[in-house]
Amino acid sequence: MAESSGEYIKHHLTNLTYGRHPDGTWGFAENADQAANMGFWSINVDSMGWAVALGAVFCVVFGIAARRATAGVPGGLQNAVEMIVDFIDDTVSSIFQHRNDLIAPMALTIFVWVFLMNLMDLVPVDWIPEAAKLMGVEFMKVVPSTDPNITLGMALAVFILVIFYSIKVKGIGGFLKELLCHPFEAPKGGNPVVRGLLIVILAPINLILEGVTLLAKPVSLGLRLFGNLYAGEMIFILIALMYGGIVIGVFGAALQWAWAMFHVLIITLQAFIFAVLTVVYLAQAHDTEEDH
């Protein structure tokens, strides 16, 4: 290990970023500082590439299963796929009581896609980056869900859907009313002028509270997944630092095995949590005032 531990860790946490250098030329960033200087309009090619590739894996595998799907005796692939579909279908139908046929397929996509992205965490941390280095690519971060852009990007999509369905189900008026007249409601009856005044006074307070509630959903959704996976990845990197001497290396291997076993639980659980919370948020978006 030629580089120091700090450099090793930093190298592992740097994305392969493509964007516009401050001097106006386009290209890959050669280090983390250059990437930071590119500002918003740059793209993490590694995270994006792996995310799209894994999403494609999901689509292809499930697409093949769908193409071969028969009502007869299912084969091995179909069995596995149907088990997941059935599991998601059960989960969604127990949480989401409204009629919307987008929710279940979306939950399936999220669950499998996030699971696959998390699964990259179990690939030993040096394998793919070293292979990429041999091919001349300096940085390669292989776990898309350790990139906040990826997790927050999905959370943003969920947030857009929440807003879309809130307005679609309740109308703009209903949605605004929900933002402005909750949680503090002006008491019914009494002097209409006083009540009107009360509503106007309470509206900004309600807007702040409800706005925070609304925004906290996607932010927490994205950051939860990112935080869990980033921490897990970091531990793998720290364990990988131990592969120097024989004795401590063997100890490190045992640790890596143990952490991987534990991590299998985490990646599945986090994928499931992301999918379920998405369904829950969308179910709340469908809830009309009477359901409160």
Next chain:
Amino acid sequence: MNITATLIGQTLAFAVFVWTCWKFIWPVLISAMRERQKTIADGLEAAEKAQRDLEHAEARVEEHLNGARTEARQIVEQARSQAAEMVEEAKTVAQAERERILEAAQADIEQEMNRAREALRGRVAELAIAGASRIVEGDLDRSRHDALLNKLAAEL
């Protein structure tokens, strides 16, 4: 770890994958599963119906068997009483026959006895004449004594 356009890229990728799954994957899989579920449910129902039918048929068979058993018992009973009756009747007929045969035999015996007696009577007359002629050693005229001899024979 900067927030970059990757975020927007991922949002778009999310939309594309969810749309793909929504339009092309989920409906096909779920309809195949529902169809299989229905097939299995139908099969189970059919099996249950067949089971019910079988039980029904078994009950009917049992009923028929019981009927047949009762009937057979009745027939046997009837046959037995009929046989007894027939035996009784045969006994009566045999008794009558026996009496008739006995009577006939008695009559025959009587007849035979008479005939023997008749013959005996003749013989006795002859013997008497022979005896008498020996005793008398005379020329007893047979024709003269015939009437006397016949009278003697009739007295025997």
